[in-house]
Amino acid sequence: MSITPVTTSLIPASPNGGLHAKPYALVFQDNSETTEIERHERQHQTQALTVRLVEHAQSSETTLTIESQHSVVELPPELGRATKTKRLKIEHNYQLRALPETIGFLQDRLEELSLSYNCLPVLPAALTDLHLLKVLNLSNNRLRYLPSDIDRLRHLEDLDVQCNYLTAFPPEIIYLRKMKRLQVHNNPWVDEEDQPPQPFIPPDSQVACTLCKNPYAAAVTPRVVMNFVDIAGNKSLPVAYFVCSDKCQKMVSEIVNSESTNFSRLMYEETEDVY
Numbered sequence: 502m503s504i505t506p507v508t509t510s511l512i513p514a515s516p517n518g519g520l521h522a523k524p525y526a527l528v529f530q531d532n533s534e535t536t537e538i539e540r541h542e543r544q545h546q547t548q549a550l551t552v553r554l555v556e557h558a559q560s561s562e563t564t565l566t567i568e569s570q571h572s573v574v575e576l577p578p579e580l581g582r583a584t585k586t587k588r589l590k591i592e593h594n595y596q597l598r599a600l601p602e603t604i605g606f607l608q609d610r611l612e613e614l615s616l617s618y619n620c621l622p623v624l625p626a627a628l629t630d631l632h633l634l635k636v637l638n639l640s641n642n643r644l645r646y647l648p649s650d651i652d653r654l655r656h657l658e659d660l661d662v663q664c665n666y667l668t669a670f671p672p673e674i675i676y677l678r679k680m681k682r683l684q685v686h687n688n689p690w691v692d693e694e695d696q697p698p699q700p701f702i703p704p705d706s707q708v709a710c711t712l713c714k715n716p717y718a719a720a721v722t723p724r725v726v727m728n729f730v731d732i733a734g735n736k737s738l739p740v741a742y743f744v745c746s747d748k749c750q751k752m753v754s755e756i757v758n759s760e761s762t763n764f765s766r767l768m769y770e771e772t773e774d775v776y
């Protein structure tokens with residue numbers, strides 16, 4: 502059985518027809534025979550990958566590369582066994598939409614992680630457990646927001662978020678004090694001229710009021726206060742604060758207007774492990 506002509510149909514087109522669109526992507530889309538082959542191929546690739554991950558865990562290899570698994574939608578939890586890995590590349594898996602939370606088990610060694618050219622709409626919550634990370638490449642995915650606890654990656658020096666659907670950074674980006682290189686191109690960032698600014702609001706479960714830290718009530722839409730900051734050579738990057746009430750909105754606005762760095766102190770005065 503030849504799979505080669507089929508794999509081209511597995512490259513997803515972008516919902517916006519933009520960043521990931523491939524003109525030849527949908528040729529076999531409605532062919533039910535292809536769907537059956539796809540399913541078989543997906544199962545086959547996932548099983549083979551699981552075997553590889555188990556083997557890798559038993560070796561002393563510190564680099565792990567998972568690439569061009571064109572049928573795989575979700576990586577198997579055995580990824581979490583690769584605890585000796587210092588450099589992990591998960592790239593060019595064009596249907597890959599989810600990583601297992603077991604990726605957090607790599608926290609004692611992992612320093613470089615590339616997730617470039619996958620199809621990830623969200624990151625696993627455990628990603629920010631990888632506290633030794635110095636290099637994180639998230640470019641060419643479908644991310645609409647970054648984790649609000651991204652400041653847990655306190656050793657991060659090099660962050661690439663190019664070619665996603667990001668509209669603003671979480672305020673915590675300012676705490677990544679070691680950041681030397683930040684690549685941001687090809688995202689629909691809110692800019693300073695936008696009136697009113699319209700950043701993507703992360704799902705409620707990801708968001709509590711930036712100021713008072715209270716989770717939102719179900720029916721409440723967060724109010725947005727934008728700030729624009731210079732980070733690692735980038736000018737006026739948008740940072741979005743989501744607040745719960747008139748009172749919090751007013752306080753955030755006043756502080757942002759006076760000086761954004763003061764705001765960072767205020768936000769984190771109750772947490773001791775940030776600096």
Ligand SMILES: [Zn+2]
Nearest residue numbers: 710713745749
């Ligand atoms: Zn509040």
